[in-house]
């Protein structure tokens with residue numbers, strides 16, 4: 094990988110934030126005390142961009158994440174601890190959706206935010222399939238029901254489907270699915286789950302409801318080919334998560350109880 098680090102010596106305060114924050118110690122100080130990239134960076138830089146992003150004087154630029162293209166962190170836009178707590182605690186899994194579709198631009202915006210989820214070694218291995226067409230989501234739900242019928246599992250869900258009630262994808266108009274190359278990434282399951290959790294919260298912040306679609310993922314993990322073929326998952330890749338999306342028919346008024354925290358403090 095070609096990679097260049099440039100330091101504006103007039104601006105650099107030699108605070109060494111870049112040196113401290115580099116995850117793999119790939120920056121050291123030159124004979125004048127200015128940061129420089131070690132040769133090992135060519136092999137080991139994970140393209141996190143932290144050196145540029147943490148620089149206290151905007152003095153450092155790196156080719157893999159140019160300073161000119163990076164947004165400044167806006168403290169005024171950061172939510173308070175109370176807001177974050179309320180956002181996290183009030184999100185619910187939604188199982189009844191309005192027929193209304195989400196705008197393409199909203200789906201694009203929430204997917205875009207998911208790129209900022211942490212990933213092991215910053216590999217960013219997550220690929221998305223967004224099933225935007227409600228008819229296609231329904232078709233997939235039907236395939237999962239057929240899979241259940243073939244295996245003779247979840248008879249209640251099959252009966253419901255036969256009566257016109259979708260308990261698999263809950264009549265959601267949209268479905269977001271993650272997949273990743275299991276061999277090309279270090280922790281693809283965690284990476285996909287985190288990206289999905291980001292999508293989940295971003296969706297909620299836009300007024301969308303969501304619910305993890307476990308049955309669909311189960312069918313794929315059982316290698317149920319019709320679903321795999323319908324989604325056109327590359328052979329190298331594994332599906333890890335799926336999330337139903339749509340506008341909630343009902344608004345939750347209360348936050349339900351959860352188990353008490355279990356933690357050992359040492």
Ligand SMILES: Cc1cc2nc3c(=O)[nH]c(=O)nc-3n(C[C@H](O)[C@H](O)[C@H](O)COP(=O)(O)O)c2cc1C
Nearest residue numbers: 184185186187188260261263304305306307308309
């Ligand atoms: C991996 C995973 C798979 C899930 N699969 C389903 C599912 O197939 N259908 C469903 O209705 N809910 C599913 N859920 C949602 C959980 O039931 C839900 O998160 C839990 O009951 C807590 O409710 P809350 O999300 O509203 O706090 C799944 C959740 C996770 C994390």
